[in-house]
Amino acid sequence: MNMTTPIEQREFKIVGKSVKRDDVLEKVTGEAQYTGDIKLPGMLHGKIKRAAIAHARIKSIDVSKALAYPGVKAVLTHETVPRVLHYGSPHPRSASCTKDQYILDHKVRFWGEGVAAVAAISEEIADEALDLIEVEYEALPGVFEPEDAVQLGAPLIHEVGPGGNLVLDPVRVNRGDIDKGFAEADFVLEGTFAGGRPHPAYMEPNVCVADWDGSNKLTFWTSTQTSFMVRGILAEVLGLPLTKVRVLVDHMGGGFGAKQDLFQHEFLCALLAKETRRPVKMEFTRHETFVAGRSRHPCKIWLKQGFKNDGTLVARDMKLVYDSGAYGSHGPGVTIVGTTAATSLYRCENVRLEGRCVYTNTPINGAFRGYGVVQSYYALDIQMDEAAERLGMDPAELKLKNVVRAGDIAPSGHPIIGHGLEICLKHGIDVLDWTTLRGRDRTPDPKRPHIRKGWGIGCEMHGSSAYPGIKEQGNATVKVNEDGTVTLLTGAAGLGTGAHTALAQIVAEELGVRFEDVGVIHGDTDVVPWDIGAFASHTTYLVGTAAKMAAEKVRAAVLARAAMKLQVSAEEIDLSEGKVFLIAEPDRSMTVSEAMGPSRGIPAANIVANGTYEPTKSYSFAAHFTEVDIDTETGIVEVKRVVPVHDVGRVIHPIAAQGQIEGGIQQGIGHTLTEDYVIDKKTGRSLNAGLVDYKMPLSMDMPDIETIILEAAPDPGGPWGAKGVGEDPIIAIGPSIANAIHDAIGVRFHHYPITPEDILKALREKGA
Amino acid sequence: MKRMVEFTVNGEAREMAVNGCCSLLDALRDEVGLTGTKKGCDVGDCGACTVLVDGEPVNACLMLAVEAEGRAVETVEGLQPGVDRLHPLQDAFMRHGASQCGFCTPGILMMAKKLLDDNPHPSDEDIRFGLSGNICRCTGYTKIFDAIKSAAREMEATRP
Ligand code: FES
Numbered sequence A: 001m002n003m004t005t006p007i008e009q010r011e012f013k014i015v016g017k018s019v020k021r022d023d024v025l026e027k028v029t030g031e032a033q034y035t036g037d038i039k040l041p042g043m044l045h046g047k048i049k050r051a052a053i054a055h056a057r058i059k060s061i062d063v064s065k066a067l068a069y070p071g072v073k074a075v076l077t078h079e080t081v082p083r084v085l086h087y088g089s090p091h092p093r094s095a096s097c098t099k100d101q102y103i104l105d106h107k108v109r110f111w112g113e114g115v116a117a118v119a120a121i122s123e124e125i126a127d128e129a130l131d132l133i134e135v136e137y138e139a140l141p142g143v144f145e146p147e148d149a150v151q152l153g154a155p156l157i158h159e160v161g162p163g164g165n166l167v168l169d170p171v172r173v174n175r176g177d178i179d180k181g182f183a184e185a186d187f188v189l190e191g192t193f194a195g196g197r198p199h200p201a202y203m204e205p206n207v208c209v210a211d212w213d214g215s216n217k218l219t220f221w222t223s224t225q226t227s228f229m230v231r232g233i234l235a236e237v238l239g240l241p242l243t244k245v246r247v248l249v250d251h252m253g254g255g256f257g258a259k260q261d262l263f264q265h266e267f268l269c270a271l272l273a274k275e276t277r278r279p280v281k282m283e284f285t286r287h288e289t290f291v292a293g294r295s296r297h298p299c300k301i302w303l304k305q306g307f308k309n310d311g312t313l314v315a316r317d318m319k320l321v322y323d324s325g326a327y328g329s330h331g332p333g334v335t336i337v338g339t340t341a342a343t344s345l346y347r348c349e350n351v352r353l354e355g356r357c358v359y360t361n362t363p364i365n366g367a368f369r370g371y372g373v374v375q376s377y378y379a380l381d382i383q384m385d386e387a388a389e390r391l392g393m394d395p396a397e398l399k400l401k402n403v404v405r406a407g408d409i410a411p412s413g414h415p416i417i418g419h420g421l422e423i424c425l426k427h428g429i430d431v432l433d434w435t436t437l438r439g440r441d442r443t444p445d446p447k448r449p450h451i452r453k454g455w456g457i458g459c460e461m462h463g464s465s466a467y468p469g470i471k472e473q474g475n476a477t478v479k480v481n482e483d484g485t486v487t488l489l490t491g492a493a494g495l496g497t498g499a500h501t502a503l504a505q506i507v508a509e510e511l512g513v514r515f516e517d518v519g520v521i522h523g524d525t526d527v528v529p530w531d532i533g534a535f536a537s538h539t540t541y542l543v544g545t546a547a548k549m550a551a552e553k554v555r556a557a558v559l560a561r562a563a564m565k566l567q568v569s570a571e572e573i574d575l576s577e578g579k580v581f582l583i584a585e586p587d588r589s590m591t592v593s594e595a596m597g598p599s600r601g602i603p604a605a606n607i608v609a610n611g612t613y614e615p616t617k618s619y620s621f622a623a624h625f626t627e628v629d630i631d632t633e634t635g636i637v638e639v640k641r642v643v644p645v646h647d648v649g650r651v652i653h654p655i656a657a658q659g660q661i662e663g664g665i666q667q668g669i670g671h672t673l674t675e676d677y678v679i680d681k682k683t684g685r686s687l688n689a690g691l692v693d694y695k696m697p698l699s700m701d702m703p704d705i706e707t708i709i710l711e712a713a714p715d716p717g718g719p720w721g722a723k724g725v726g727e728d729p730i731i732a733i734g735p736s737i738a739n740a741i742h743d744a745i746g747v748r749f750h751h752y753p754i755t756p757e758d759i760l761k762a763l764r765e766k767g768a
Numbered sequence B: 001m002k003r004m005v006e007f008t009v010n011g012e013a014r015e016m017a018v019n020g021c022c023s024l025l026d027a028l029r030d031e032v033g034l035t036g037t038k039k040g041c042d043v044g045d046c047g048a049c050t051v052l053v054d055g056e057p058v059n060a061c062l063m064l065a066v067e068a069e070g071r072a073v074e075t076v077e078g079l080q081p082g083v084d085r086l087h088p089l090q091d092a093f094m095r096h097g098a099s100q101c102g103f104c105t106p107g108i109l110m111m112a113k114k115l116l117d118d119n120p121h122p123s124d125e126d127i128r129f130g131l132s133g134n135i136c137r138c139t140g141y142t143k144i145f146d147a148i149k150s151a152a153r154e155m156e157a158t159r160p
């Protein structure tokens, strides 16, 4: 298996260089085609009628006026669409999903849920027709907080599942002997923590276009991270073989995890197109991306840990409750990953964890960068800081003492191979001269006496791949064309991370051709090899290895063909930078183009090979060092400087990797200080579903970020030791800010977002 | 009721029939067929639809197409000085990794062009302030700032 294979060392020609991204060329010229840019002849526009009630039974629904409205071509309700119970999340039949959705149901489970859909000749007409649909509801009592939802006698939101509004049976992890651990402890810390409901707010609202042909085949363009899962679930629910569903996605305007579900509007778009026999486009408004999109699971955590006076952690007892919203979506996966993650980060032999996931009558929470771990590591890392305070120790020292190390059992259950957290921490401590920084004079600047400065550290680790929850498979096809150029076919989605460029770099490096000679074909389920989807920070690790395997095979075949032409044996020749040459006599050579092209008696040919990879998992690590300024008059926390130190194994494209880290920090600053999608606790109504009221950090709010990437601990499971990077930054930044706030004003916050009101209130209480 | 409206887009005269309520953004995307300009919110909150009208940046989603009558509209599609040449900003965005998903990019490029046209030597604060109406959710802006500074230097060096 991948843990025993040594990592091949070589002089890299392409890997590790920030080559130009082809997809970015299209983006800066405006040529890149996103799903919303598609316009087909005769195309109709679809819109969804959304419930203005959070929990209700539909008594009747009258669409006659809407149907009669000029320009309206079709209206669908729960009475006219197939009733098939289906998965919302993309991993059918794996542990991380739950079957609890219908395309349209006779019940409403959250404010804003779709109850009918219209197709019309224009968006305006479709919109106007929505108002003509008359729905009569029988209101049901709603539950908006997990605490209320699990009370005996609480209204039940679903008929399926384990009951009691649980999405899945509680996730329990026991290691060692928790009672023995606490008995050995010199002191115990106990606290409750709470995370809000941050929303991914990708810039491209969800959008899809459906078109059926005369053979009853559906062509479906959609902004998704998981096109093959969309194909699978659509086919299953619509009763079609996979050959009759083709899913296409070229460029997409971000996803951050949340574009992994199969959304209600996607089914409805396909059905409206079928009903009208015309192409239909359905595009979310920004309001709908909040209401009908997916956010991070709000979470309540109780954490109790026992420590020895020398700082050793001896017991960890933790209970987590994730709020799933009205449907399961990624609730099971998030609960399993977020809960089991707490076995690790800081080593502890005696661990007892319990994670629950609860339905509420609120908008659906789903996958989002940092998948359940943002919540659990926020608590772990802050309590570590508290323990350091109690011990009178530098938190950096205590964290260093306790961080996981090589050989420790990872959350996935196997020993960690590439372990880089210790190195990241040490590196940050050195470059910042942390000890001096902590011991600095704390007298406020007389010119700005109301400003308090603080520094904090946050640590994290995160897996590349969703193993063991999902046994993943990565695929790639590599073709060497008759002119020596190379085509890589991949199912990996192009979220904007630069994944396709990294894959092309890997192929070029392994095969021995120029980067410019590799073209990438993606985004068409009828053409490219099957892909599990772009999530779990795994594309470079998983698909990258598959691409490398395929490239290795075609390389051998190219060498064999060239050997024949050069009339030597394949062992005598090598291939580099598009040239095949005799090892002993490098001047005797031919280009790959000559090797592939025609010569006397040998016609031109293609060489094709596939790579399939089924890995376990690697872990990436990060320590973030963060400086904040707190205005004690306004309560505003300004993040001034972040030094993120990451171990991502082998770096394939440095600028793309840095970009992931900086973007993750931006989102994490938002989560920690300003972002919270607020649902009214009495009605379930959204209170800030828009980009002004939902406040994200923008250009004026960004700190100086000095990204440091260490290739500290390559993992043999990834190409030349490469690991994931997409999710890590968003996990570490949160606790680093909370810890810096404590350093600045001496107040501990256990929740996010930490608002100016919270700061002012805490300062008042502290002063009193 | 549709109305005829005429304006130039990237120097070319365009004439079209639009509804009175049609935004400049929808007119550009649906009538002119230039989809480079993006719709991130349609209510003036995100800056993805930023274009220049008579040289001034506007949110095209907030301007009616009929208000553009007789005016000169510039979009991302008009940035390239020649078929095979990129504007220094486009080139710098590529080199510095200033575009990830790219959905904010056309709007940010137009805003940055305006910024550099007015102020060839912007300070860091000028750049931050200049982009304060453009949301980018992918990059953390760091690389966008780098790219704009680099393009400013490049334009300075090649200025006659
Ligand atoms: S689309 Fe115009 S500002 Fe968002």
Ligand code: FES
Binding pocket: A203, A253, A254, A496, B098, B099, B100, B101, B102, B103, B104, B105, B135, B136, B137, B138, B139
């Ligand atoms: S690059 Fe994705 S929003 Fe800016």
